[in-house]
Amino acid sequence: MLKIDKINVYYGAIHAIKGISLEVNQGQIVTLIGANGAGKSTILRTISGLLKPKDGSIHFEGKSIAGIPAQNIVKLGVSQVPEGRRVFADMTVLENLELGAYVRSDKKGIQEDMETVFQRFPRLKERVAQLAGTLSGGEQQMLAMGRALMSRPRLLLLDEPSMGLAPLLVKEIFSIIKDINATGTTILLVEQNANMALSIANQAYVLETGRITLAGSAKELAASEEVRKAYLGG
Template sequence: MLQIDQLDIYYGMIHALKEVSLEVHEGEIVSLIGANGAGKSTLLKTISGLIKPKKGDIQYLGSSIAGKPAQGIVKVGISHVPEGRRVFANMSVEENLELGAYLRKDREGIRQDFKKVYDLFPRLFERKKQLSGTLSGGEQQMLAIGRAIMAKPKLLLLDEPSMGLAPIIVKSIFEIIEEINKEGTTILLVEQNANIALSVANRAYVLETGHVVLSGAAQEVRESELVKEAYLGGH
């Protein structure tokens, strides 16, 4: 579904991603793990059109999307839930969700997807008229995911969904991520919590200082010495 080939990204003089190649097959959850500053968020921003690659290609469903504008990427079926959630704080929960569907014209489909989001996240339904800035961190994360679902993506890019959340909330968010995947959305997940990232994924890639240093089935990656030592605290 998604094929990234020899991608090079620079921030000014900083070489942020170095010849990164990876692929995501339809129906999978693929996790990308690595330390802070490894280039994980940069990769998602490049896929979603926020950063232009210096060289290399990104193929989505057989067509190149490298360097396409962000709204064009949403239109072809890729939604990005950014790090730090980025909800529109002065707008209600419902208005945030409406914005997620801004490129769509199918009224009935939008209505059904509102219902789908509220079924996945009953708490958002309870707070639909509330200003998003007054929600808890966990609720804002739910809203950010819900807003992305309203664009009806085939591929969902999730950037650090567990960041700053209590373990019990993280567990519930990840159960919902698995549910979204079971309902047919392919997921590329960037996550610093390697344990939970590898427990939900089919396959995984490890990114270190802009390079892919390891990839394979999630279970194999979890059992590698590198990952045990660096990311799983030696377990």
């Protein structure tokens, strides 16, 4: 579904991503794990069109998307839940969700997806008229995920969904991610909580200073002594 081949990405003079290649197959949950500053978020931002690779290729469902404007990538079926949630604080829950569907014009489908989001996140329905900036961190994460789902993506990019959340909420969010995947959405997950990420993923990549140092099934990486020492607290 997604194939990245030897991309290099720079922030000015800083070489952030160094010749990375990776693949995401349809129906999978693939996770990128690594320390802060390893380049995980940069990869997602490059896929979603917010950054442009200097060279290399990115193909989504066989179509080259490197350098395409971000809104066109959303139209193709790729949606991102950004790190730090980035909800529109001065807009209501409903308005945030409606904005998630801005590339669509099928009113009936939008209404159906809105109902699905409310079934998945009942707390959002209770707070539908509330300003997004007044929600708790966990509720904002749910809203950011709901907003991304409103574009009806086939590939969902999740950037640090557990960041800053209480352990109980982290479990809830990861349970929802599994549910979203089970209903047919492919997921590329960037996550510092390596234990949780590897527990739900099919495939995994370890990123260190802009390079992939390990790749394999999530089970293999969870069992790897190297990964356990570096990321799993053992």
